[in-house]
Amino acid sequence: MSGELVGLVVVSHSGRLAEGVAEVAAQMAPDVTVKPAGGLPDGGVGTDFEAVLAAVTEAATGAGAVVLYDLGSAQMTAEMAVESLPEPDAAVIVDAPLVEGAIAAAVSAQGGGDRAAVATAARAAAGRPEVADTAGAVEPGGEAESGGEAESGGAGARAEITLVNEVGLHARPAALLARSVADLDADVRVSLGDTDADAKSVFSLMSLTARKGDTVVVTATGAQAEDAVARVTALAERNFDE
Amino acid sequence: MGCNAERVAEVLRAGGATVAEHKAELIELDRAIGDADHGENLDRGFAAVLTALDGGLPETPGAVLKVAATTLISKVGGAAGPLYGTAFLRAATKLGDASELDAAAVAAGLRAALDGVVARGKAEVGDATMVDALAPAVDAAERAQSDGGDPAAVLAAAADAAKEGADSTVPLTARKGRASYLGERSVGHADPGATSTALLLRAFAESAR
Structure with missing residues (x-):
């Protein structure tokens, strides 16, 4: 099932933050692969290229992946990881609010949205929704x-x-x-x-x-x-x- | 005299030594305006680079720099990982399979490194980042090379300009990275990335003499 859906990756400086965001997003989208990639291997604060690459690789196996990040260097690490994929086009990095963006992206992915649609959903989660x-x-x-x-x-x-x-x-x-x-x-x-x-x-x-x-x-x-x-x-x- | 792989590895070892020596200073600079991890991260990264080089010396200068790049990307953990990693990777790509580097190659490698840092971090001169040290360093390196300098002279010119560039970040408002959250409160502090760039280029230059 998840092979047909877009997967998500949550890149954070903190392992607990990434896991928490992934947990909340996954609750909204039971069939979507949501991989957290936060913190350093020793548990410290930072972003670990190998961990991010592994998460993106796993999340992108189906219909590709959308990658969300928390702060500056997480974006750069995510970019390097995506550039290292056999097919870099398989993953899209989005500038979106981490929590709201992850949830909106998860729901869009669960509904069968493609990478562009999931990325758009994440970006659109910034600020108050239009009513x-x-x-x-x-x-x-x-x-x-x-x-x-x-x-x-x-x-x-x-x-x-x-x-x-x-x-x-x-x-x-x-x-x-x-x-x-x-x-x-x-x-x-x-x-x-x-x-x-x-x-x-x-x-x-x-x-x-x-x-x-x-x-x-x-x-x-x-x-x-x-x-x-x-x-x-x-x-x-x-x-x-x- | 050209620089072969062994000399490039020596230069990197000197860089690692200077990072270890100035670790506390870099941590203090970063504590003032950032997350206090720059010294620690860079030291961990270069220590891993030296360990990797101990495990076997690649055949070409480009391959040595590529080992440094991939190790820094994997081990640093902060912004310095992707930025320095990209810098070394672009330089390695630029140098290709050359077995010896002349002054022109050193200058071209530095230019490629700068282009990589700018592409990765999207910073410009004046944003209070390592670009403020590296950009004038590359300009100075190219001038030294066209004036007939050898690789050591090219690196020395780069190091002098990088130091001036790092000092120039003190009155600037940081516009990239963690320090940018401080806005004008970042004024009055040298940028840690620009400082480490200047320290590394100084160590490279002295080692290449």
Whole structure:
């Protein structure tokens, strides 16, 4: 499975930092290879070329790798490691916030994104995600009902979903939702009140801060709009697998 | 007189000795504006280079420098690893299979090293980095070579210019590396990388005499 997905490498001056970031990212993307490469062989602070090269080599075996780094020399060490690969094009180094970038990249990779898409997801994790103001565009949820109900018509589909899981659209559920629609040919939006989010972006979803008891509206347009709404509805009915 | 592989290895040993000798000074410089690891890292790296050369002397100057490059890349752990590693690697590539280096080759090797450091670290003169020592050193080396200097004279000219260049970083605001986080508070301190570059070139020059 992981052979088909883009792998990730987290290069840090600290072994514990790299492992921690990899741990958090891997939680969002169970099938993605996330390799930490931090610290020196003796446990000290620094970046170890051999360790980075080994991690990049392992992560890049499938659909290539995206490499994130923490500080200056980690970038240079990563560059040298990538240049040392038999096929340097197999890995992309991205300038992205380490934690948010790794998570966004992991979710994108889990959804089957290619190297460019995963790298773009990581870079886009900088700063606050874009949240469109769509006041009036969709009716905020009226009848709260666990699991929600879907309606569809022509070009689009729509469902209202009341969140009954404990953490609402927090990190893990947001990642599951984004992954569930990532491969569909549809523009999928999730809105809460006056704000809406791109359902394929985990950070956009998280920025809604939709909590337990909130009713969100899922709208989709495009060829697979109905599939998209059905998948999100099914996910909510499964209580986001909590 | 040209420099063969054995002489180049001797020059590197002198570089390693000077790094060990000035380790505490480099650590102090880096403690003021960085993460205090430059002296330690460079010393570990050069010690490993000398160990590698003890294990067998490569046949050409370029091959000696390549051993230094790959060892520094593997062992240093901080920014100095990729930067010095790239410098030695580019120089090694430039020298190719030549069995003896004349003054022109030494100057060309230094120029290739500078180009490598700039490509790797993306620093310019004035950013308070090792480029501030290496760039004037290369210019001086090329002038000395075109004036008819031998390899030792070329390295001596480079060392003098590198020392001036390292001193010139004191009033500068660091714009690269860990020191850049300090902004204007980095003013008043010599850059550790520029200082180690000057120390190494001085040791190379004296050893080549």
